Amino acid sequence: MLKLNVKNETSRLRSVILGIANSNGPTPTVEEAYDPKSLEHIxxxxxxxxxxxxxxxxxxxxxxxxxxxxxYRPELIKDCNQIFTRDIGFVIDDKFVKANVLPDREQEFDAINNVWKQVPKEQRVQLPEHCHIEGGDVMLYNDHIFIGTYRGEDYSDFIIARTNVAAVEAMKELFPHKTIKSFNLRKSNTNPRENALHLDCCFQPVGKNKAILHKNGFLEESEYEWLVDFFGKENVFEITKDEMYHMNSNIFSISEDVVVSEKNFTRLNTWLRENGITVEEVPYAEISKQEGLLRCSTLPLLRD
Structure with a gap:
């Protein structure tokens, strides 16, 4: 059986599912684009x-x-984009939650069945069908769970609104011992610079007590201010609209003092190093064209 334990974004990583890019399929048509950034590049x-x-x-x-x-890697599905494993599931404490994703992405979860089957039945969680949620909207901080959502009545008009209010409520029932705070995110089907696809596109904790934030990703300033107060202004690295577009908040922590980051994130990587964090730089600019980066393509299973 598989040992699961994830309580935050930064504890020492021991096991993870990393997506795959092989047999990714042909370039999507304009009609098939899931997000405005992919659309722009198509x-x-x-x-x-x-x-x-x-x-x-x-x-x-x-x-x-x-x-x-x-x-762990997913099993290969021919002509299928299997890069973004974070969308399809996430681990909180010792529970593996299967995400309710866009219907035509269901087969991506089947491809990690080899891992899912190793999880004890009582630790597998499947939310009711009306609860939409993706792992990119779920950010762990020990006794807190931060969840990105979209509360607008026009939720169904946005293919980029991936986590609904019903899912936030379901998570509160599932994890009653945690403090769950949701954040209303800015959504745009057409402008990638005005769209926070997931919470990790505009926020992520890093190091011991620090956070990367992008103010414009939040529809309600008070919720953004709450996060600034929570971490302390001196501990927040505020990214620009352009840096958000290039996914600067979507890096991935191996531990409190080791981070995997994109090699072009000059300003961020300098700040991380100034704060005593080792930065393992990788090229990831091509994958970022699909509005996803390092956090999106990893699904942590076990952290110390």
């Missing part, structure tokens, strides 16, 4: 090619090997 003819994305993912796998992290 239209511009700059959508990433499989060979480049495979190289980027292998660079991450090499970092995990260096730090002795056990890595």
């Amino acid at each position: 239209k511009a003819g700059t959508y990433p090619v499989e060979e480049d994305m495979v190289k980027e993912m292998e660079a991450v796998a090499a970092v995990f090997k260096k730090y002795d992290v056990e890595v």
